[in-house]
Amino acid sequence: MRTEIASLGEFGLIDHLTEGIKLENESSKYGVGDDAAVLSYPSEKQVLVTTDLLMEGVHFDLTYVPLKHLGYKSAVVNFSDIYAMNGTPRQITVSLGLSKRFSVEDMDELYSGIRLACQQYNVDIVGGDTTSSLTGLAISITCIGDADKDKVVYRNGAKDTDLICVSGDLGAAYMGLQLLEREKVVLQGDKDVQPDFSGKEYLLERQLKPEARKDIIEKLAAANIIPTSMMDISDGLSSELMHICKQSNTGCRVYEEHIPIDYQTAVMAEEFNMNLTTCALNGGEDYELLFTVSIADHEKISQMEGVRLIGHITKPELGCALITRDGQEFELKAQGWNPLKEDK
Numbered sequence: 380m381r382t383e384i385a386s387l388g389e390f391g392l393i394d395h396l397t398e399g400i401k402l403e404n405e406s407s408k409y410g411v412g413d414d415a416a417v418l419s420y421p422s423e424k425q426v427l428v429t430t431d432l433l434m435e436g437v438h439f440d441l442t443y444v445p446l447k448h449l450g451y452k453s454a455v456v457n458f459s460d461i462y463a464m465n466g467t468p469r470q471i472t473v474s475l476g477l478s479k480r481f482s483v484e485d486m487d488e489l490y491s492g493i494r495l496a497c498q499q500y501n502v503d504i505v506g507g508d509t510t511s512s513l514t515g516l517a518i519s520i521t522c523i524g525d526a527d528k529d530k531v532v533y534r535n536g537a538k539d540t541d542l543i544c545v546s547g548d549l550g551a552a553y554m555g556l557q558l559l560e561r562e563k564v565v566l567q568g569d570k571d572v573q574p575d576f577s578g579k580e581y582l583l584e585r586q587l588k589p590e591a592r593k594d595i596i597e598k599l600a601a602a603n604i605i606p607t608s609m610m611d612i613s614d615g616l617s618s619e620l621m622h623i624c625k626q627s628n629t630g631c632r633v634y635e636e637h638i639p640i641d642y643q644t645a646v647m648a649e650e651f652n653m654n655l656t657t658c659a660l661n662g663g664e665d666y667e668l669l670f671t672v673s674i675a676d677h678e679k680i681s682q683m684e685g686v687r688l689i690g691h692i693t694k695p696e697l698g699c700a701l702i703t704r705d706g707q708e709f710e711l712k713a714q715g716w717n718p719l720k721e722d723k
Contacts, residue, residue, distance in 0.1 A: 382483035389509050395483065396490045400504050404469045406525065407503040416505035418470060424525040429460035435515030443559045446485055448587045449518070450492025456613065457522035458500050459591040459666045463611040464533070465599075466526035468500060468591075473507035476517030489518075500593060530605055532670070537608040537627035541671040541692040544606075546595045546685055548639040549616055550655070553662025554647040555579075555586030561651075581643045589666045595685060596668075602679045609670035617660040618713040619669050621699060630697040633690035633711065636704050660701070661714045 384392055397411045409417035420426050433439060433453050441449075454471060461468040473493060477486070497504055502522070562574040576583055592611075599606065608627055610619045616638070624631050638659050648655040671692055672680050681688060690702075699711040 380484070384477060384479075384481065384483055384486070387483060392483065392486065392509055393507070396486060397504060397507075400494075402503045402505070403501055404503050406469050407505055410470075410503060410505035411507075416470065416472070418505070418523065420525055423528060425466075425528050425531050427461050427464050427466045427524040427526060427531070428521065429457055429524075430519065430521045431457050431460070433518040435517065440559075440563070441516070442563050444587060446488035447492040447495075450489040450494075451496045451588055452492075453518045453520055454493045454496035454502070454522075455500075455589055455591050456666060457520050458496070458502065458593070459589075459611040459613070461522055461524035462591050462593055462596050463609050463668060464524075464526060465530050465596060465606065465609060466524040467596075468502045468522050468524040470503045470505045470523045471497065472505060472521045474519040474521075475507070475509045476512030476514075476519075477509060478512045478515050481516065493520075500591065532606050532609040533626075534608050534610055534623050535626040536606075537623050537629050537671040537692045538673075539629060539692055539694050540674050541607050542674060542677060542680060542688055543620070543631060543633065543669070543671055543690040543692065544680055544686050544688055545612070545616065545639065545667055545669050546592050546687075547665065547667040548641045548644065549612070549665050549667065550644045550648070550659035550662045551582050551585040551641050552589060552664035552666075553586075553658050554644050554651075555582035555584075556664070557651055557653075558582055558647060559586065579643060579647065581641060582647060586664065589664065591666060592668045598683055598685070602676075602683065604672055604676050604679060606670035606672050609668060612665045612667045612669050613663060615661040615663040615714070616665075616669065617711050618663070621711060621713040623669070623671065624692070624695075624699050627692070628695050630693040630695050631690055631699045631711070632693055632697075632702055633700070634702045637687060637689040639687045639689075656701075660711075 402410050406418050406420050408419050458468040608623050612619050635656055640659050648658050700708045701711050
């Protein structure tokens, strides 16, 4: 069954999609249903706000991305930005641009993913908007969160001798994307061929359903560690590290042998004849946390499960470099994903 969005209208669709939403956070005073949401944060908190815009054909391909997964991911990438400031996400607003090819049932699928992400991370949906689109699906989510005033972490606080740390593993989301793109091409050539993803489930999950690293923020707090700088890895390790070094006016040394890479990522890179380290440095969409800590926290951070120490911060005149397994030094370059970069 297909229900045309036009049969509900804009406000009918919003009512339909947000039906039954309950507010869980104390700071959410009033949500969907008025001209604006009402939020109230205690005076000892800093309010954090982030926005991500996802465009069909640029950020996602509905040939192989299920709408529920897309909804989940579009919410989680915003939560990740708040965690990267050492904060806690509390509310989101969801705005959608919809073309006529989408039905109410399609939007139910998309919203089920968004609502699931909000349930998992205890975040309230407090508003949004819908409009028509001539260029496919557009999703804009704004996330509001909070952090203690003395615990907000910026990109610009890294200092000489600080340790560079990363959560999880890198490159898996990028290899998942390569796998999906390959199977898409195969399917276009032969509609009867079924894609074979056996043994590669982890790569697909990292691409289609990433998670924000709330657990790492909780572990850092439990260990009484406040990072000196932090970012989430959306565009690639190399690119994000360059951001930290530029804004902190420092250099860095990253050691290839310490970059965490999953076995499935390594197998897939070999299958695609790709350089594994390059995939980990430049792949992007890992949504892991990249952060620096004082050398005084070395013992605590080295014992933290799920965190790898991959290098250290240097003086700015030493530049940013990768130290290979055989001891060679190469300049780090920001070759991560950039949607506004013109193809040469």
